[in-house]
Amino acid sequence: MDCLFVHSPKFNNYYRPLGAYTFINYMPMGVLALADLLTREGYETEVVHLGVEWIEDRGFSLLDYIGRTHPRIVAFPLHWHPQAYDVMEQARQVKEAFPEVFVLLGGLTASYYHREIVEQFSCVDAVIRGEGEIPLLRLVEAVRNSGALEQVPNLTWRRGEVVCENPLAYCASQEIVDGLCFTNFTLLKNHRTYIDWVLMPFFVKGFSKERNRLFFSLKTRMFDLMIGRGCPVNCTWCGGGRDAQRLIAGRRQVIFRDAERVLDSIREALRWGYETMHVCFDPYPQQPDYYLKLFARIREEALPVEFFFESYGLPTREFVDAFARTFGPRSLLALSPESGVEEVRRRNKGYAYTNQELWDCLAYIRDKGVKVDLFFGLGLPFERAEDLQETARLITRIRRHFPNVQGIRTFTIEMEPGAPWQRHPERFGIETNQLTFSDFSRIIKRKRRDLARSAIIYPGTSLISVRVPGRHSNRGCRRSGAAVFVLSIPMPAGRAHRSGGGCSAAPRP
Ligand code: SF4
Known part of the structure; x- marks a missing residue:
């Protein structure tokens, strides 16, 4: 071989x-x-x-x-x-x-x-x-x-x-990407197991395949649909943003696959038994032409497919209309406001928006009968402990007004290699012990009792966020794959100190 x-x-x-x-x-x-x-x-x-x-x-x-x-x-x-x-x-x-x-x-x-x-x-x-x-x-x-x-x-x-x-x-x-085939599962040993039972980024060892599917998946076979490469913006936490991709891969521009090749992938994925296409590629959320054409072709071909689409910003009304017209009741849009505080969102997110714009967008999506998942973050650069209360209040209001919002998830943000705040922690007011490859490898190896050592400390604040080592992150857009567990610990003011030395405020078994 x-x-x-x-x-x-x-x-x-x-x-x-x-x-x-x-x-x-x-x-x-x-x-x-x-x-x-x-x-x-x-x-x-x-x-x-x-x-x-x-x-x-x-x-x-x-x-x-x-x-x-x-x-x-x-x-x-x-x-x-x-x-x-x-x-x-x-x-x-x-x-x-x-x-x-x-x-x-x-x-x-x-x-x-x-x-x-x-x-x-x-x-x-x-x-x-x-x-x-x-x-x-x-x-x-x-x-x-x-x-x-x-x-x-x-x-x-x-x-x-x-x-x-x-x-x-x-x-x-x-041209090269259009010539690739992303669905040749015959080359994967035991591919039926991958297609039928690997439905989430994690698999609980003590549970059978059936129980993993029952308790932890969206109960649909979800195919990660390749649409293109590159991102025109830099979110502070993302290791797959514009500058990171330029540095790592020399990528200077965004490319989209030809829509007909994407349709080929959808047809092949359906033949393999997939039901839902997961799309996490939305580099121009305010210019949805590509997706309007793709959705029109899906309707023309009458492809029986659901979509789980992660928006990098807020979708336009045209996009929502086309989405509602094209896909069935199990499809959903994922939005990532990250924070309830507009200023925090503006300073961190490539495509930021106001709370009023978010509200109007959610109302429009609700009126079109489309389901939504929302994602918030904890421990964002420049975020203060009181900002978390504001985020919690926004979440409560959204729950009251939008029954179509089926999931609201809040995760601590991962430190990713190559992300702006990982490369320049001083610009974001943080200290981190995750600088080299050996740092990442060592921290990841540790067991749960050492969680505190992988903390991000915000000097001068009362906030410490502790990440479960190994939360999934897509690097394309970090939200891919419905990530897992979260633990965040408010720390008494003045207790924050340099990470790496451990933190007595963190839980110990
Ligand atoms: S999180 Fe998504 S939108 Fe932001 S830089 Fe990364 S790929 Fe781009």
Whole structure:
């Protein structure tokens, strides 16, 4: 085999009411497309999802599988930072058992920390930075033919003791993305399990597949529909915003897939048994032309599909009209006001709006009979403890007036690699212990009793937000996948101190 992709969730997570669970069970949507591209170019490849294997066979051994399939390259997507520890541990074991195998990493987190990873983790032979289609093809070709790695764009690799950074020369055009296939599930081992039972980013270990579906999913098979790449704005917390994508992937502009190719994906996803398309790509919420055309084509084709659409701002009336006309009663729009305080929203969100604009929009959506999910954040930059009360009051008012708002979720905000507040914490009035890849990996490894050590402290305020390590974040837009658990602890004024030293105000088992 030329290339074996291995998706590793974060395996050790614990939340008291539910017990142990696996996390980051969704694969980045590009993995199947990369595997399909290699296959079409004549290379033998397969995707193994270690969470799916765990569901089907508790005794599954990646090392035994590699021993049987003999891949030249084992490629680990390291897109979301909660995977960091597990991916590096798997990479270490693979390299120890099979030193001749070329161990490769890719994805946003690996790309952001490419140099540190290749310098400090000898088990990793190379990282492909940014977008991976052509670099991966060139790499597979080079590894198969013992060719020169200097020719592989976007590659950071080790020549002896020297770390080499090839130029970041590749970023996909629309033409290339239009040529990709995101639905070749035949390449994924045990794909039926992935389609039928991986319905949320987490999977509670002590529950059966059926009970996981019953208690924790939206009771629909939801396909992450690829629409395009890039974002024109920077939300303060997001590692997938404009500047981060430029830095990590060299992406300077937003691209949309041709709508006909998107329709192909929807048809194929429906054939695989998916029912709902999850869309988290809305770079121009006030210019909905692309979606108006796409929805019109879905109506023309009479495709029996539901949509879960996450808006980056507020949808226009035209968009809401078209959405209501196109989709059924199980579809919904997700909006992320983040805060009840307009000033906090304005300072943090790429597409901000006033509370009155939010209210008017919710009223219009209600009158059109469309369901809504709302997302709020805790621990936003510049947010004060009293702002949380304002957010709580807004939530109460919304609950009273909008029966179509079916879910209101409030999460602490993750510190993501490459996000503005992670790169420049001083500009946001925070101190953080999550600066390097090793910081992320170390924090993620810790068990629940060490939660306090992954806190963000707001000096001079009475606010400390403590994140459950490993909340899902899409990096596209962070709301993807109905994230999980939240714990936030008001701290007596004057008690805040530098994170990393622990915090006595935090709970201990
Ligand atoms: S959260 Fe969404 S809108 Fe904001 S920067 Fe990230 S991708 Fe763009």
